[in-house]
Each structure stands twice: as C-alpha cells, then as structure tokens.
Amino acid sequence: MVEASGVVGVALVALGMVLTPGPNMIYLVSRSIAQGRRAGVMSLGGVAVGFLVYLVVTNLGLSVVFIVVPELYVAVKLAGAAYLGCLAWNALKPGGISVFTPQEIPSESPRRLFTMGLMTNLLNPKIAIMYLSLIPQFVDPEASNVLLQGILLGSVQIVVALTVNLAIVLAAGTVSGFLARRPSWLKVQRYLMGTALGTLAVSLAVDTSTPTAPR
Numbered sequence: 001m002v003e004a005s006g007v008v009g010v011a012l013v014a015l016g017m018v019l020t021p022g023p024n025m026i027y028l029v030s031r032s033i034a035q036g037r038r039a040g041v042m043s044l045g046g047v048a049v050g051f052l053v054y055l056v057v058t059n060l061g062l063s064v065v066f067i068v069v070p071e072l073y074v075a076v077k078l079a080g081a082a083y084l085g086c087l088a089w090n091a092l093k094p095g096g097i098s099v100f101t102p103q104e105i106p107s108e109s110p111r112r113l114f115t116m117g118l119m120t121n122l123l124n125p126k127i128a129i130m131y132l133s134l135i136p137q138f139v140d141p142e143a144s145n146v147l148l149q150g151i152l153l154g155s156v157q158i159v160v161a162l163t164v165n166l167a168i169v170l171a172a173g174t175v176s177g178f179l180a181r182r183p184s185w186l187k188v189q190r191y192l193m194g195t196a197l198g199t200l201a202v203s204l205a206v207d208t209s210t211p212t213a214p215r
Contacts, residue, residue, distance in 0.1 A: 002152050006138040013134055014157040018164045020196055024127075027120045028165055032172035035107050040169035042110045046117025048162055053122060055154040058131040059147055081205040088198035092191065130157065 018025075024047055032040030108116065121127060135157065139149045 002149050003140065006140070006149075006153060007156055009138050010135060010153045010156045011160050013130070014160040015164065017130060018161045023120050023124045024165065025168060027117065028169050029172045031113065031116075032169045035113075037170055037173065039108070039113050040172065041166070042113040043117035043120075044162065044165055044169055046114040046119070047121040047165065048158070049114075050118050050121025050124075051127070051154075051158045051161060054127055054131040055151065055158065058135070059150040059154065078205060081201045085198065085201035085205075088194045088201055090194075092194035092198070 028040055028043055028047070031043050131154065135150065135153050138153055139146055
C-alpha cells in the first residue's frame with residue numbers, strides 16, 4: 001500500500017522537524033522542568049491528540065482548501081513564521097533565557113496540562129505545514145486508497161514525534177541540571193536554539209511554494 005521509500009522519507013522529515021526547537025519542545029521542556037515528568041507526560045498526551053486532529057482533518061480534505069485558496073495558505077505560513085521569529089528573539093535578545101533554565105510557572109491540573117499541550121500543538125506552524133504540504137508529497141495518487149496512504153504515513157510521523165518528545169520530557173530535568181552547572185553551555189544552547197528558530201522563521205517567510213493538487 002505504502003512504499004518503503006515513502007515511510008523512510010516521512011520518518012526522516014518528522015525526525016528533523018521534531019529535533020528542531022519549536023513551540024512543542026519549548027512547552028514540554030518548560031513544563032517538565034517546572035512541574036515534573038508526570039506533568040510533561042500529561043502535556044504530551046494533549047500534543048498527541050493534536051497530531052491526530054491534524055491527521056484526520058488533513059486526510060478528510062482540508063489541504064484542498066489551501067489548494068483552492070493559496071492566499072490562505074500563505075497567510076497561515078507567514079503567521080507561523082512571525083511566531084517562530086518571536087520565539088527566536090526571546091531566546092537571542094539580551095537577557096534572554098534558555099528553554100532549559102528552571103523557571104517559576106504556576107502548577108496546573110492534569111486537564112489543564114492536557115489542554116495546553118493540545119492547543120500548543122494545534123497552533124504549531126511546523127505541524128500544520130507538515131500535514132498540509134510535506135506528507136501529501138509522499139502519497140502516490142495513482143495507487144489505490146489514497147486516504148489510507150495518508151493515514152499510514154501520518155501515523156509514522158506521530159510515532160516518531162511522540163517517541164522523541166517523550167525522551168525530551170523524561171530527560172528535561174537531567175539536562176537542565178547538567179546545564180545549570182555549566183552556565184557557558186547554557187548560553188550556547190540558548191543561542192543555538194534561537195538561531196535554529198530564526199532560520200526556520202526566515203525559510204518559511206521566503207518560501208514561495210504553495211500546495212499543489214495531486215497529479
């Protein structure tokens with residue numbers, strides 16, 4: 001049904017995107033450090049549901065809307081670029097702090113943690129672009145059951161993303177303590193994260209491509 005090259009392609013793209021600092025990583029790390037691993041896992045549950053929402057909605061035809069109204073796609077992409085640019089500035093500006101720096105944030109209930117994780121993912125421009133633009137490129141429109149292909153490929157992305165994010169949640173406290181004892185490393189990490197976010201923001205802003213209909 002789905003070619004191995006498509007599975008590998010989606011897995012590699014998903015791995016690259018989940019390792020690039022973004023809203024999901026920032027939220028999960030900060031919550032795990034401030035409130036513990038259990039809170040991070042609850043937040044990750046909301047993130048997982050967000051992935052499923054994108055998977056279902058995209059495969060039911062939301063991407064067609066962006067094909068018919070490319071201006072809307074561009075608007076969403078530019079909004080995502082602006083958001084990532086803001087995150088980059090917060091990391092790079094004088095007095096900025098690393099995502100791994102412990103901060104005092106209010107403790108939240110499990111339901112609130114789940115909801116915040118869900119909303120963080122739904123508003124994550126990287127995930128929107130992946131489901132609306134990248135994953136469909138690995139679907140073979142000439143093969144049977146295009147819908148099932150999309151669901152299977154999206155499932156590969158979800159497995160990769162959740163595995164990496166779970167590892168981040170479990171290791172956040174340890175990494176934070178390690179970097180806290182090495183202030184210079186913490187500063188380097190902050191600049192690397194800010195640069196990665198800024199680079200992604202610029203690449204989104206200057207990318208003139210739009211979703212194309214299947215051939």
